[in-house]
Amino acid sequence: MPDEVQVYSLHYDKFAFAYGQEGGDEVVRDISLSLPEGHVVLITGPSGAGKTTICRAANGLIPHEFKGKMQGRVTIAGKYDSRKYGVSALSKIVGVLQQDPDTQLFNPTVEDEIVFGACNYGLPAETIRERTARLLELTRLTALSRKNPHNLSGGQQQACALASILAFDPGTLVLDEPTSNVDPIGSKEVLDLVARLAREEGRTTLLVEHKIEELVHLVDEMIVIDQGNVLHRGTVREVLEHVEYIDSVGLSVPQVALLAARLRRVGWPIGKLPLDVDEAIKTLSPLLEREAIAQLPAPPARHIQHNNKEVIVDIRQLTHTYKDGTAAVRDLNLQIHRGEFVAILGQNGSGKTTLVKHLNGLLKPTSGSVTVAGLDTKKASINEMAMTVGFIFQNPDTQICKMKVYDELAFGLKNVGLSETEVDQRVKQAAQDLEITHLLDKNPFLLSMGEKQRIAVASVLAMHPAILVLDEPTTGQDFKRSREIMDLAVRLHAEGQTIIVITHDMNLAAEYCDRVIIMAGGRSILDAPTRDAFLAQDALHASSLRPPQVTWLGHLLGYTSAWLTVDEAFSSLNSVGIGAGHGT
Amino acid sequence: MALDLAYQDRGTIIHRLDPRVKLLWWLSINVTLATWNDPICLFLLLASVFIYGRIAGIPVRQGLRNLLPVLPFILFVLIANIAFWRPPHGAAAHFIGYVVPPGTPVIPAIPFYWETVVFSIGTMLRLSTIVSSALILIKTVSPAELALAIVKMGVPPEIGMALSMTIAYIPVVVGQLISVMEAQQSRAWKVKTSNPIARFRAYIPITIPTFFRSFQAAEAMAAAMMSRGFGYDIDHRTELKPSKFETKDWIMAGIFAAFLVGGFLLGFLGYTQYTFTMHILGFR
Numbered sequence: 104m105p106d107e108v109q110v111y112s113l114h115y116d117k118f119a120f121a122y123g124q125e126g127g128d129e130v131v132r133d134i135s136l137s138l139p140e141g142h143v144v145l146i147t148g149p150s151g152a153g154k155t156t157i158c159r160a161a162n163g164l165i166p167h168e169f170k171g172k173m174q175g176r177v178t179i180a181g182k183y184d185s186r187k188y189g190v191s192a193l194s195k196i197v198g199v200l201q202q203d204p205d206t207q208l209f210n211p212t213v214e215d216e217i218v219f220g221a222c223n224y225g226l227p228a229e230t231i232r233e234r235t236a237r238l239l240e241l242t243r244l245t246a247l248s249r250k251n252p253h254n255l256s257g258g259q260q261q262a263c264a265l266a267s268i269l270a271f272d273p274g275t276l277v278l279d280e281p282t283s284n285v286d287p288i289g290s291k292e293v294l295d296l297v298a299r300l301a302r303e304e305g306r307t308t309l310l311v312e313h314k315i316e317e318l319v320h321l322v323d324e325m326i327v328i329d330q331g332n333v334l335h336r337g338t339v340r341e342v343l344e345h346v347e348y349i350d351s352v353g354l355s356v357p358q359v360a361l362l363a364a365r366l367r368r369v370g371w372p373i374g375k376l377p378l379d380v381d382e383a384i385k386t387l388s389p390l391l392e393r394e395a396i397a398q399l400p401a402p403p404a405r406h407i408q409h410n411n412k413e414v415i416v417d418i419r420q421l422t423h424t425y426k427d428g429t430a431a432v433r434d435l436n437l438q439i440h441r442g443e444f445v446a447i448l449g450q451n452g453s454g455k456t457t458l459v460k461h462l463n464g465l466l467k468p469t470s471g472s473v474t475v476a477g478l479d480t481k482k483a484s485i486n487e488m489a490m491t492v493g494f495i496f497q498n499p500d501t502q503i504c505k506m507k508v509y510d511e512l513a514f515g516l517k518n519v520g521l522s523e524t525e526v527d528q529r530v531k532q533a534a535q536d537l538e539i540t541h542l543l544d545k546n547p548f549l550l551s552m553g554e555k556q557r558i559a560v561a562s563v564l565a566m567h568p569a570i571l572v573l574d575e576p577t578t579g580q581d582f583k584r585s586r587e588i589m590d591l592a593v594r595l596h597a598e599g600q601t602i603i604v605i606t607h608d609m610n611l612a613a614e615y616c617d618r619v620i621i622m623a624g625g626r627s628i629l630d631a632p633t634r635d636a637f638l639a640q641d642a643l644h645a646s647s648l649r650p651p652q653v654t655w656l657g658h659l660l661g662y663t664s665a666w667l668t669v670d671e672a673f674s675s676l677n678s679v680g681i682g683a684g685h686g687t
Numbered sequence: 688m689a690l691d692l693a694y695q696d697r698g699t700i701i702h703r704l705d706p707r708v709k710l711l712w713w714l715s716i717n718v719t720l721a722t723w724n725d726p727i728c729l730f731l732l733l734a735s736v737f738i739y740g741r742i743a744g745i746p747v748r749q750g751l752r753n754l755l756p757v758l759p760f761i762l763f764v765l766i767a768n769i770a771f772w773r774p775p776h777g778a779a780a781h782f783i784g785y786v787v788p789p790g791t792p793v794i795p796a797i798p799f800y801w802e803t804v805v806f807s808i809g810t811m812l813r814l815s816t817i818v819s820s821a822l823i824l825i826k827t828v829s830p831a832e833l834a835l836a837i838v839k840m841g842v843p844p845e846i847g848m849a850l851s852m853t854i855a856y857i858p859v860v861v862g863q864l865i866s867v868m869e870a871q872q873s874r875a876w877k878v879k880t881s882n883p884i885a886r887f888r889a890y891i892p893i894t895i896p897t898f899f900r901s902f903q904a905a906e907a908m909a910a911a912m913m914s915r916g917f918g919y920d921i922d923h924r925t926e927l928k929p930s931k932f933e934t935k936d937w938i939m940a941g942i943f944a945a946f947l948v949g950g951f952l953l954g955f956l957g958y959t960q961y962t963f964t965m966h967i968l969g970f971r
Contacts, residue, residue, distance in 0.1 A: 159910070162914055164910050164913065164914065168909070168910055168913060169910075190913040190914065191913055191916045191917060191918050191919035192919065194914045194915065194916055195916060195919070198914070199914045200914075201907060201911055201914075203907060205862070205904070206859065206904045206907035206911060209830070209855035209859075209908060209911075209912070210830065211694040211696070211855075212696070212829075215829065218927060220915030220916045221925070222924050222925040222926070222927065223917055223918075223919050223921075223924055224916045224919055225920055225923040225924060225925050226925055227925070228925055228926075228927055231925060231927060232927070249696065251693060251695070253693070253859075253862070264911075268914075268915065271916060460869070465869050465872060485872060485875050485876075485877050489872075489875035493873075494870070494873040496866070496873075498866075498900075500896060500900050500903070501863075501866050501870040501896055502867070502870035502871060502873075502874065502896060503896060503899075504871070504891070504893075504895045504896050505892075514874055514876075514892065515874030518874060519875045562874065563873075563874070566874070
């Protein structure tokens with residue numbers, strides 16, 4: 104069909120936008136994008152790339168609700184100019200799902216939530232009832248239809264929010280990081296649902312996601328943007344030809360594609376890069392001798408092993424039951440030594456957050472005991488716990504409360520009653536360590552998210568805690584920012600700091616942590632060195648966790664230990680050394 | 688905790704009432720207390736609110752627990768009353784002593800009367816009743832039902848929906864408040880003083896991030912509502928469960944309407960003024 108007669112479900116023509124009445128710096132520049140009916144387009148890019156802005160423009164939230172200077176044109180269903188129609192009218196054709204399910208759920212029950220939009224559009228009551236029943240089934244929420252949406256798991260919340268859009272049957276879906284706050288099971292549920300809607304119902308879909316691994320076979324076109332500009336676009340296979348560059352700008356990429364690209368660069372005769380583990384096996388098997396792989400030694404330990412015998416966290420028979428009767432942690436025993444780098448893994452609701460909130464006394468044991476650096480958390484004061492355990496929360500906006508960065512860093516120190524001289528000295532040291540000395544006189548509320556995160560970390564580190572707890576450092580963050588936080592943790596660990604990371608990101612745990620504790624149903628079902636943990640298929644399966652792609656690839660190729668990172672897999676395979684000899 | 692403040696369908700007789708009746712109950716309490724300031728009468732009114740809540744399946748202990756966060760404000764009101772409220776007939780008032788004696792530099796003298804004590808207690812009970820009745824209304828009327836109810840009463844649909852969304856937003860804010868408090872407690876934040884003003888100031892590190900995050904959440908929620916057709920054609924919005932006014936609704940509406948009129952008249956005619964308790968305590 105000639106381009107001029109093609110009717111696009113969604114069409115961006117040289118779209119550019121700058122927020123604010125004055126129209127500051129453009130967050131999106133000159134983007135042209137066309138979604139033919141039934142196509143699935145994936146947009147990925149680091150934080151601040153302009154992805155959310157593109158989503159907001161799809162149904163007129165930009166320019167109607169978010170003010171700023173818009174250039175170019177966004178046309179919906181080939182005829183509706185987003186400048187001329189209101190958000191409510193355009194949303195009937197383009198359903199937009201935002202990132203955070205918490206702020207999208209405002210009805211008392213799941214059922215009320217789903218029908219809200221359909222009722223607003225005045226659809227016949229019988230149609231709404233039929234659709235609601237079907238959507239509840241599709242999203243597996245039928246049994247939960249009378250529950251408050253805020254009581255659902257992250258995956259269920261996103262599925263509910265998605266169903267609430269589908270209830271009024273928009274022809275086009277725009278999904279802005281629909282799995283950003285969701286654990287692996289929830290992510291899979293949401294992305295499976297998106298795939299079914301796209302493939303079975305032919306729904307046009309614009310998807311913004313970081314988790315490319317899960318989407319490689321779903322999307323028709325992939326676009327990588329950064330700082331408002333398109334870096335690469337094409338089919339997933341075409342775009343991932345640039346996988347090393349995409350990795351270098353701090354985006355999450357399929358590990359097997361990156362591994363194959365690196366092998367190809369050193370001379371391995373690899374044509375198309377594999378997109379998943381199955382393809383990687385097919386690509387690499389002919390180039391490898393399995394016996395040689397089976398005899399490869401385990402990679403050396405990656406981090407400094409402090410081998411300190413001092414037990415810094417001693418948890419005995421810990422049980423915690425919430426007021427509503429939910430037993431979140433049951434009969435848990437755990438010891439952590441000074442200087443360890445530990446990951447606590449598990450799905451949402453597995454009890455990992457409840458567990459770590461016992462470490463700084465935010466929660467007290469229902470039964471059992473928690474001793475941290477010799478302090479019984481049941482009896483220790485808030486001051487003692489704050490000086491012993493530093494807790495870095497997901498969102499820095501949760502804690503920033505002062506109008507000057509210096510005061511923010513001094514907040515905890517003053518709370519525990521340190522002298523002015525001591526406060527000043529520690530604030531300056533923490534600012535220097537986090538490279539934010541130049542920001543000390545600034546207002547933290549006016550800084551970027553990355554700078555705020557560093558301020559939040561500095562304010563905790565200024566307390567000189569014996570243990571540092573990182574709460575889901577990847578949730579709601581892009582890959583680059585998560586890495587920045589984790590690289591800082593590695594630096595601190597090298598200096599002897601005990602680090603505990605709560606996460607459901609397998610790649611992150613594999614890359615950074617020395618010991619893994621997997622929780623399920625409030626219990627620890629596995630506690631082992633990271634390499635052993637990712638070989639424990641039964642425990643991973645029981646908690647519905649999947650090892651990193653390279654670990655799984657190694658297992659399928661007959662490697663007896665576990666590769667935890669692309670670097671390790673590359674070194675091992677390259678040392679086997681036959682790949683480069685084939686056909687070069 | 689956040690869900691403590693959200694609507695929960697407990698299936699009680701109160702939950703089955705027409706939302707307009709529940710709104711009338713809330714109005715009858717609040718209009719009445721606006722004309723009352725006697726602590727004994729207000730105590731009885733507050734007790735009636737807790738009894739209503741109990742019938743709706745809300746434990747009294749939970750109702751009292753929900754008042755804890757507003758305690759600093761209630762104490763603040765008490766102090767403000769002591770500082771600024773004076774009995775209308777000062778010469779005939781029952782003087783106890785001076786909070787701030789005459790001759791104190793800068794600060795004017797603050798006399799303290801038995802009338803001030805009685806009136807201030809009444810004011811605290813009034814504030815507690817306002818908060819408790821609002822929370823019980825929120826827990827017993829679904830936001831969507833409420834919107835429809837007030838639209839049926841002639842309120843513009845936009846206002847009805849906005850009100851219902853405001854109520855739905857409360858659990859989100861409370862959830863954020865909890866995460867902010869946990870983050871600050873991790874940096875040794877605590878309220879270590881019983882001085883209400885210092886206590887008020889101590890809450891600033893909690894208030895600022897909560898407001899900031901709430902503002903972000905409100906923006907996101909407004910965008911989510913618009914993206915689901917809010918305000919598209921509110922006059923032709925589909926009603927899945929058209930509400931009917933049944934016999935029990937007429938009976939309860941009659942009782943609440945009578946209470947509203949009676950309570951207002953009692954207050955207006957001066958029977959429920961603080962002087963009632965003063966007389967019982969033997970002050971003439």
